[in-house]
Structure formats: structure tokens, C-alpha cells
Amino acid sequence: MPSRSTGVISQDWEPVVLRKSKTKAQDLRDPKAVNQALRSGVPVQAIRKFDAGSNKKSAPVVSARKLDEGTEPATLEKVSVEVRQAIQKARLEKKMSQSELAKLINEQPKVVQEYENGKAVPNQAVLAKMEKVLGVKLRGKIGR
Numbered sequence: 001m002p003s004r005s006t007g008v009i010s011q012d013w014e015p016v017v018l019r020k021s022k023t024k025a026q027d028l029r030d031p032k033a034v035n036q037a038l039r040s041g042v043p044v045q046a047i048r049k050f051d052a053g054s055n056k057k058s059a060p061v062v063s064a065r066k067l068d069e070g071t072e073p074a075t076l077e078k079v080s081v082e083v084r085q086a087i088q089k090a091r092l093e094k095k096m097s098q099s100e101l102a103k104l105i106n107e108q109p110k111v112v113q114e115y116e117n118g119k120a121v122p123n124q125a126v127l128a129k130m131e132k133v134l135g136v137k138l139r140g141k142i143g144r
Contacts, residue, residue: 076121083127083138084118090134091116105129 027033037044091101098116102109107126114120115130127138 079115079118079120079122081118083122084116086136086138087112087130087134088116090136094134101130101133104133 034044091098096104098112099109102112105112105126106129111120111126115126124139130136131138
């Protein structure tokens with residue numbers, strides 16, 4: 001059997017203090033709490049944060065009228081008629097479809113279609129790939 005001490009047994013009780021929890025920042029923004037603080041004379045500081053909590057990137061606001069009146073061209077340069085016809089003629093001479101040409105230059109078929117329709121903005125790298133595959137000079141004819 002375990003031996004017990006013969007001395008006086010005492011208990012060490014520590015007092016427990018219950019305190020009110022701190023107010024949260026969200027509770028301080030509550031309109032009721034703000035009005036109560038104003039009525040009681042407590043100084044209240046209001047800070048407005050612009051674009052806080054939004055996922056928008058701020059961009060300068062430009063009106064459509066200023067864009068129309070501006071000196072800069074609003075549209076980008078498109079593929080010229082000469083380049084369009086040269087691509088189409090060379091592709092048809094090699095008996096290739098647009099999708100076959102796209103595979104050979106590692107681009108989407110939509111890219112070739114846009115170049116032939118004149119809707120694409122000329123990219124020197126894409127034109128260089130087309131020149132190699134088709135054997136036709138295309139890059140000197142842009143924008144004329």
C-alpha cells in the first residue's frame with residue numbers, strides 16, 4: 001500500500017476572475033454603438049477607405065468623347081489585303097487547309113483564319129512561321 005503523509009493536507013485555491021470580453025472592431029462599427037457613443041459624448045473617428053474590399057483595379061476614367069477627340073489612333077493596325085491574299089494563295093498552291101497550316105506553325109486554326117480574313121493584328125513571330133512553311137515573303141507587306 002502506498003504510504004500517506006501524516007502532515008496537514010491543504011488546498012491551494014486560486015481566485016477566478018471573470019471579465020467582460022473586449023469589444024470587437026465589428027461591434028464598434030455597428031450604427032447603434034456609434035450613435036450611443038455620440039450621445040454619450042465619446043469622441044468618434046470616422047475613416048472612409050476607398051475601394052476597400054473590392055476586387056477592382058483602379059484605372060483612370062476616360063470619357064468616350066475624349067477618346068474620340070484624341071490624337072492617338074483608337075484602332076490597331078490589321079493585316080493588309082496584300083498579306084491576306086499572299087497567305088491564302090500560297091496555302092492553296094500547297095493544297096493545305098487552314099487547320100493543317102495552323103498545325104505546322106503550332107498555332108490555333110482560328111489564328112490562321114483571322115490572318116486570312118484580315119481581322120488579326122500582325123505578329124512578326126507568326127508571320128515568320130508562315131513564311132517558313134509557305135515559302136512566301138509576308139513581313140515586308142504589313143500596313144501598306
